[in-house]
Amino acid sequence: MGRRTENKIVVVIRRTRMDDLISRFNTADQARFYVEHSGADFSDYQSEDQNYKQAIKEAEIILSQEGRVQVIDRLFLPNFIFGKNDTVVAIGQDGLVANVLKYLDGQQLIGVNPDTERWEGVLLPFMVEDLSLIVKEVFSKKRRVSEVTMAEARLNNGESLSAVNDFFIGPKTHTSARYTIKIGGKTEQQSSSGIIVSTGLGSTGWLRSILAGATGISSALSGSSLKSREKKSVAWDSEHLYFSVREPWPSKTTGAGITFGKISQEKPLVLTSHMPENGIIFSDGIESDFLHFNSGTEAVICISRRKGYLVN
Secondary structure (H helix, E strand, O other): OOOOOOOOEEEEOOOOOOHHHHHOOOOOOOHHHHHHHOOOOOOHHHHHHHHHHHHHHHHHHHHOOEEEEEEEEEEHHHHHOOOOOOEEEEEHHHHHHHHHOOOOOOOOEEEEEEOOOOOOOOOOOHHHHHHHHHHHHOOOOOOOOOEEEEEEEEEEEOOEEEEEEEEEEOOOOOOOEEEEEEEOOEEEEEEEEEEEEOOHHHHOHHHHHHHHHHHHHHHHHHOOOOOOOOOOOOOOOOOOOEEEEEEEOOOOOOOOOOOEEEEOOOOEEEEEEEOOOEEEEEEEOOOEEEEEEOOOEEEEEEEEEEEEEEEO
């Protein structure tokens, strides 16, 4: 049976834990020995790997009937050139969807949950068997799409990096970050464990854990007993970001007056590094894809001109 259109569909996949083990130990048998010797269940790795690769195979069969299919590993995303009219399908976990989204520029992204028994997937509303219908509706522009605000870090050397969920700005190793922070006319030299910047989409992730910890500390110190409350997430298309300074250290030369706030298009966050080495900026938990943030480097953290488009 021939394909129905000549539209291009790019399928993005990731390595499984089993793939990583075999890469490390050369064979599945050696990987099994290592895992079981550590007291873990090797069959869990096997079933995850089998289910994932079966889902990819089934998705390729379905999608090849709808258009021209190209499958790429997420490792190649930084150098992959997407066509303006490509439809992108990410098969994996929420983190893969976020990772793919920051490399797109207007293309629509479909998140597919390959194993609903294993992953809930906030950003994975579809299963493999849904793809035929979903892709048809995307091609005919009948499918609802959510707009996602992204963050961007721009350095004074011309480099930049986008974030769908959050940025970490700070030391590569477990040392103190030293920098000057500037926002809304206020400036301060700081020493801290680094800064987290979150988007609306990322507000239920790293930012939520920071706020929960801060609330717990405040409650303990004040002697009050606060009941746990469900935190409301920020809208995905919200036109502001949140920043939070982790463990700021007040001293004779550093302050802790600017520790939390909003970033908008009119009020970006400006950081100047005072770290001789090991200063970095990475996004969405991908530490291998980072910008150097060492002495003299200025970073402007702002709302990206690009938007993400997630198919619902």
